[in-house]
Amino acid sequence: MTDLFNADRRAQVWEVLAELFVGKELQDYDYAALARTLRHCAYAPDELERILRDEVAPVWRHNLSPLAIPEMEGWPTEEVVTRIRQHIANQPHGVRKLLAIMRRRRALPELVIARWTRLRRMI
Amino acid sequence: MQSRLENSHASDDALLKTALTSLQATASQFTASCINDLRVRLQYARDIAAMAEEFRTAVQTGQLSVHHAAEQASAVRNRLMELSRLKSSPTARAYAARLKRNGRSFAELELKYAQQLYGESFAALSEGRRATVYAETNRGAGRPDPGVMRLAQQIGKAGQRVLLVSLAIAVYEIAKSDDWPREKARQGAISGAGIFGGWMTGTAALATGVCAATAPVCVTAAALVGGMLVAYGADLGFTGFYPRSSR
Numbered sequence: 001m002t003d004l005f006n007a008d009r010r011a012q013v014w015e016v017l018a019e020l021f022v023g024k025e026l027q028d029y030d031y032a033a034l035a036r037t038l039r040h041c042a043y044a045p046d047e048l049e050r051i052l053r054d055e056v057a058p059v060w061r062h063n064l065s066p067l068a069i070p071e072m073e074g075w076p077t078e079e080v081v082t083r084i085r086q087h088i089a090n091q092p093h094g095v096r097k098l099l100a101i102m103r104r105r106r107a108l109p110e111l112v113i114a115r116w117t118r119l120r121r122m123i
Numbered sequence: 124m125q126s127r128l129e130n131s132h133a134s135d136d137a138l139l140k141t142a143l144t145s146l147q148a149t150a151s152q153f154t155a156s157c158i159n160d161l162r163v164r165l166q167y168a169r170d171i172a173a174m175a176e177e178f179r180t181a182v183q184t185g186q187l188s189v190h191h192a193a194e195q196a197s198a199v200r201n202r203l204m205e206l207s208r209l210k211s212s213p214t215a216r217a218y219a220a221r222l223k224r225n226g227r228s229f230a231e232l233e234l235k236y237a238q239q240l241y242g243e244s245f246a247a248l249s250e251g252r253r254a255t256v257y258a259e260t261n262r263g264a265g266r267p268d269p270g271v272m273r274l275a276q277q278i279g280k281a282g283q284r285v286l287l288v289s290l291a292i293a294v295y296e297i298a299k300s301d302d303w304p305r306e307k308a309r310q311g312a313i314s315g316a317g318i319f320g321g322w323m324t325g326t327a328a329l330a331t332g333v334c335a336a337t338a339p340v341c342v343t344a345a346a347l348v349g350g351m352l353v354a355y356g357a358d359l360g361f362t363g364f365y366p367r368s369s370r
Contacts, residue, residue, distance in 0.1 A: 025268040033239035066277040067160070067218045067339075069167055069207045072200065073227050073263065074235070111270035 009041045010051075011081045016041075017052045018080045020115045021060035023070025035122035045120050052116060057108055058100075059083045064109045141355070143292050147310070148317025148354030149347055150289035155318040156212035156346075157282025163215075164275035167207040168267045171200050175265020182258075193257035196264040197229045213325025213346055217339040232260050289314065302367065309361050316357030317350040324349020 016034045019026070038048060060083075063070045075083075092100050108116070178192040187195070208219040227235065236256045237245035245256065293310040300306035325346030328334040334341035 023267055023271045024263055025266045029239050033242070036242070062218075062222050064271060064274060065218070066274045067215050068222055069164060069204055069211070069215075069219060070267075070271055071204075071226050072171075072267065073197075073232060076227055076231050109274070111268065111274070114270070 017056040024072040145351045151314035151317040152321035152350040154286040157278045161279035172265045189257040193260040196261045200264040214343045217342040317354040320353020321346040321350030
């Protein structure tokens, strides 16, 4: 029961944090709703930031690449959960692990930092 | 002794010429891809903004219900995204294919906007609130973030920088040539062949399955090698048809 509750909570956090990578301009009501969900999930802000960097950004940062024509409205919950679970399950080994660590250390896109900073203040 | 030195100079010249031809082809192709991709992205942003405005006007003038306008705006935006991806360079197309995710359906957008605007499920909303949800769905369809558009401009800047490399090579080759009109035509042929060859090879690598549709690195490599080979072939052909004058 606890595991199920935690998995559900985590899925909600992933969905909210994936919204920081959409191509459309987020509005005040978007931030308010995202902050409401994060408050409800009751994770510490530092833990949320770790989840953003280690679990969500590696999967969704490509949407904000200069090469991409970005998805504007985000992704359904199942899509977000499936992709992030795949990412977590496929942890690389050897040289690929080293490259993955280096990629994770890369700063988040500026736009995501700005959005996250604003959201974090509202949690 | 002198003859050996002359041979060595001729060999060095040929090597330099080949290297510059390859670099010129690569630079031209990279520049063309960057400029094209930037143009496609800016056009996409303009198109979705204009589309959202058109649907908004259609609602105001009573031509469409707010529900139909929002539904169609969402569908048209997805279609514009697909078309823009098709118009991108082979590398950007492969990148887009790799990223292919399932976006939200219209029903999911209704739920999302209802939750975000009112904190309730869509089914529980009054008619008035539903209309607001539809109007916001329509507005959201045409509102790209300015930060995202600035990101797109990075590829334009990269293209401009590499364009300078391409121009510098052309100017160097023309300046050291004793036949300027011929050299200008040669540089044009190399650049054109690099762009054309790179684009066609990248597209062919995708179409024939040499590179998976989701492998941008493979497509980029194929495009660069193809661009260089076609440019080198064009240079050989050009020299055959328009030999250097024997002054």
